[in-house]
Every structure is written in structure tokens, then in C-alpha cells.
Amino acid sequence: MISTHGKTLRLWDIETSRCIRVFEGHIYYVTCVSFSPDVRYVVSGSEDGTLRLWELDWEYEFSKPKDWDEAVRPYLKIFLHLHPNWQEENFKKLISELELRGFSWLKPERIRKELEKMSKKRQMKSKKFTKFLEKIKTLFKSPRQGEKFNTN
Secondary structure, three states: OEEEEOOEEEEEEOOOOEEEEEEEOOOOOEEEEEEOOOOOEEEEEEOOOOEEEEEOOOOOOOOOOEOOOHHHHHHHHHHHHHOOOOOHHHHHHHHHHHHHOOOOOEOHHHHHHHHHHHHHHHHHHHHHHHHHHHHHHHHOOOOOOOOOOOOO
């Protein structure tokens, strides 16, 4: 994790709560920080409008690209809730968001395939639910004025 402290950035080990490294070089206070999708670089900006690019030179075993990780499924569910009829532009933003969340090693083609599958499943459930509601409406139609429900 990265935090700002005045004119410096600090890299923290979350498990031990220890500061691993301090990045110095900004002349003014640091106002923003962002990781690269592969988490090998950090860019920081300061009050004077300058940006600095920092290389994180640790020995870290980065995940190899793979097709799928179930940890992504909640993000896809939220995405489908927000964008039930998603388009390519929405998908590109999703991929970018997943990269920022640490899933840059997943293949976009596989994410698309899973999204399409989940989308079809949602549509089928929605159609079944709509049919179910229609049946209920016909069973429990309110009586016309002056009529009573038949309780037999």
C-alpha cells in the first residue's frame, strides 16, 4: 500500500504494518497517487502540478496470465447490475477497473465470455420472473366494484 506524507510517498507492508520504503523528490506536497496496472510503477502528483514516476523494484512473483479467477465474479455482478445492456465502452472501463484492482493478469477475452454467460443467465431469470408475476396477477386480480372474491 502507498500513502502520502507531506512531500514523500511511503510504501507499506500491509501484513506487518511496516514502512518498506520512502520515496522522496517532490518539492511540494503530494496530492495524488496511482499504481500502474501491473503494479510495477507508481505515479504521484504534487501541488505544483508535477508528476513523478517511481519504479517499485522489489522481488515479487507476478501472476502469470490465466483465464479465470472466481474473485472477479462479484465485480462482474455489480457491473451487470449497473450496465444490464453493456456496450464495448463499458467493457473497456470494466477491464481498466479490474486492472487497477489487481486483476491485470486475467485475459479480457475470458472476462467477456463470462460476462456474456452471466448476462444471458440474468435475462433468462428476468423472463421467468416476469412470467411468474403475470401468473400471480391473473390469480389475484382485484374484484370489480361490488364483486366479492370467490373463496371456494
